[in-house]
Amino acid sequence: MLKARGVTRKFGGLVAVNNVDFEIPRGSISAIIGPNGAGKTTFFNVIAGIYAPTAGTIELDGKKLISPPTGAGREPILLVLPTIPFIALAIYFLMAVGGDTGLVEGVASVAVALLGFVSALLLNIVRPAWYNRFIKRIGVTRPARPNDMVAAGLARTFQNIRLYKSLTTLENILVGMHVHLRGTLLGALFKTRQVREEEAAAEQRARELLSFVDLAGMENELASNLPYGKQRLLEIARAIASRPKLLLLDEPAAGMNPKETEEMTALIRRIRDDLGITILLIEHDMRVVMGISDHITVLDHGEKIAEGLPKEIRNNPKVIEAYLGRGAAAGH
Amino acid sequence: MTRIADAVTGPFAPVRAFFRRHRSLGIFVGVALLSIALPLLTRVPPFDGIQSTNAWVNAFTTAAIYAMLAMGLNVVIGFAGLLDLGYAAFFALGGYTYALAASPFSGIHLPFWPMLLAGGIVGAIFGVLLGAPTLRLRGDYLAIVTLGFGEIVPITLMNADKFTDGVNGIGGIDKPSIPGILQFTLINPWPMYGLVLVLFTLVMIMIYRLEDSRLGRTWDAIREDELAAESSGVNTVIAKLQAFAVGASIAGIVGVVNAAKITIVTPDQFRFAVSISALAAVVLGGMGNTIGVATGAFIIYLFQSILLKQLNTLVENFNIPVLNQIDFLEFQYVLYGIVLVLMMLKRPQGIFPARRRMREFAPLKIGKGGLK
Numbered sequence: 258m259l260k261a262r263g264v265t266r267k268f269g270g271l272v273a274v275n276n277v278d279f280e281i282p283r284g285s286i287s288a289i290i291g292p293n294g295a296g297k298t299t300f301f302n303v304i305a306g307i308y309a310p311t312a313g314t315i316e317l318d319g320k321k322l323i324s325p326p327t328g329a330g331r332e333p334i335l336l337v338l339p340t341i342p343f344i345a346l347a348i349y350f351l352m353a354v355g356g357d358t359g360l361v362e363g364v365a366s367v368a369v370a371l372l373g374f375v376s377a378l379l380l381n382i383v384r385p386a387w388y389n390r391f392i393k394r395i396g397v398t399r400p401a402r403p404n405d406m407v408a409a410g411l412a413r414t415f416q417n418i419r420l421y422k423s424l425t426t427l428e429n430i431l432v433g434m435h436v437h438l439r440g441t442l443l444g445a446l447f448k449t450r451q452v453r454e455e456e457a458a459a460e461q462r463a464r465e466l467l468s469f470v471d472l473a474g475m476e477n478e479l480a481s482n483l484p485y486g487k488q489r490l491l492e493i494a495r496a497i498a499s500r501p502k503l504l505l506l507d508e509p510a511a512g513m514n515p516k517e518t519e520e521m522t523a524l525i526r527r528i529r530d531d532l533g534i535t536i537l538l539i540e541h542d543m544r545v546v547m548g549i550s551d552h553i554t555v556l557d558h559g560e561k562i563a564e565g566l567p568k569e570i571r572n573n574p575k576v577i578e579a580y581l582g583r584g585a586a587a588g589h
Numbered sequence: 590m591t592r593i594a595d596a597v598t599g600p601f602a603p604v605r606a607f608f609r610r611h612r613s614l615g616i617f618v619g620v621a622l623l624s625i626a627l628p629l630l631t632r633v634p635p636f637d638g639i640q641s642t643n644a645w646v647n648a649f650t651t652a653a654i655y656a657m658l659a660m661g662l663n664v665v666i667g668f669a670g671l672l673d674l675g676y677a678a679f680f681a682l683g684g685y686t687y688a689l690a691a692s693p694f695s696g697i698h699l700p701f702w703p704m705l706l707a708g709g710i711v712g713a714i715f716g717v718l719l720g721a722p723t724l725r726l727r728g729d730y731l732a733i734v735t736l737g738f739g740e741i742v743p744i745t746l747m748n749a750d751k752f753t754d755g756v757n758g759i760g761g762i763d764k765p766s767i768p769g770i771l772q773f774t775l776i777n778p779w780p781m782y783g784l785v786l787v788l789f790t791l792v793m794i795m796i797y798r799l800e801d802s803r804l805g806r807t808w809d810a811i812r813e814d815e816l817a818a819e820s821s822g823v824n825t826v827i828a829k830l831q832a833f834a835v836g837a838s839i840a841g842i843v844g845v846v847n848a849a850k851i852t853i854v855t856p857d858q859f860r861f862a863v864s865i866s867a868l869a870a871v872v873l874g875g876m877g878n879t880i881g882v883a884t885g886a887f888i889i890y891l892f893q894s895i896l897l898k899q900l901n902t903l904v905e906n907f908n909i910p911v912l913n914q915i916d917f918l919e920f921q922y923v924l925y926g927i928v929l930v931l932m933m934l935k936r937p938q939g940i941f942p943a944r945r946r947m948r949e950f951a952p953l954k955i956g957k958g959g960l961k
Contacts, residue, residue, distance in 0.1 A: 360689070361697065371718075403816075422813060435823050446798055
């Protein structure tokens, strides 16, 4: 499902993630563990498209989505080249008019040149698929942005919860459903039937999602007014609202009491079993990790030091050393 | 649809519930009632003593134009959270678009009505042009860039003598007309009053619809947390450009109307003070609340153009020494400053806060299903 090959990310001289190969089978629950500062969250951010990798590629469902950016030097050409014919047209027009240029001709030629520039600019910003294919041919690649990854079927939560605090829980979920809604600016202005029906259906589905994570009846509650544990649940609900194939959870059980942790574990299982979403999580709580993971990968100092089944990891001397230090591993 | 479903109570509960469901109709009825009530009000003392009804109607028209500007700026600042200090530039571009298309200066006389649309399109194009390079900027940096843009446009207009007649501006702009039925004139303020109020209603309805749409939610999300919005699949680049384009196209349309109303455009009409007055209206009314912002613009405009003038005549009549040397009309900039400072200190969410802003500034409240 997800394949990472040789992923490296440097911040200046610091190598946060170093040459990590990583694979998640479809329908599994996988975990990344490691001591603080091991590069887990950086790795997550690379997968989610927030940081571009320094080296390496990420594939989702067989599609190569992320690789280091190339050809950045050629990007200005992309803006200038398409503008040239328009400017040429404007100049030709002015020459054809000849002599003393009148007001109308002047304004018209400026408008034509400007139009060329604006369309080149818009293409470069919006980047439709055919444009991306075209620029790839001349050697310009840009890694997928976070929103591209969501469209490709990846959703995530954050270590420090990032909800839209002054929106209601229902609105939070509706934002999460963004990629599956088609409403456009004009559709909203004229409130077309399609838009109205889509909005009604979206609201219905948002309510279902809220009851899926046990937040039914809190539709109109502000996200910031929810207690901590429920904010975590809401963030997960917002992530699965985009109907992902792969869900990244960054420390879902952090700061929770044992009962809440148990509920969270059950919820993660239900997301996999009932919704068929593959799950990758970072977690420090070993009871959670050992309890639900099919597969564990251990990072330390940005490098992968071990991977395997939970029971293999538990007894792996390298892992124990990374967590407890050399002495403890020797004593074992 | 996604609005908070507060229980509707009070004596007019059924009426209010009806208009909550049919908001566009509600806005229409509200503006219609107000547009009849305001001129009637100017016939009763003390308002009838201040100026003639025609002058009042003219003042209301200008106030409504400012209110539309403020509502457009509110899309950029209040909804998407992008601080735009150069908003008057789009107003200017709309005005000059119509001036070039319908005045003796250019020798072209295109009809007024399609130019409304053209003003909107010109505004949107320049909105995108300004938005594109500033997409990665936030807060104060964005404010500085937009401030620069707001200065560049009038200065360009001032120096492009050949196209704009420089500081003199373009005069004698055509008044709108409905052929065979109605010719707008400078003497009769009523047709323009009607036109501006119709536009005002349309703009308000459209902004409310946008606010409640998928796009409006996107703007909310970007304002609240841009990284989270991206991770929810929102293309923040396009959403921000749309905010700029919508705001700028409203200013462009209003610019066309304004040019047709006063029949002259000069670069000096579009200086920084205009951007600031729109901003002051947004802050006073309450960022993010469309009706509040429009009310804020009315208050500020009427205050500066009526009350300050009244102060002048009052001081003159009583012949108070020193004070009668002062022209209080010059104090409008002081007024903006006082409004901005006082509001930020005492009531940052505005007089009529948007529901969302109200929540942001309210002390943490424990809801019915909240903390246990």
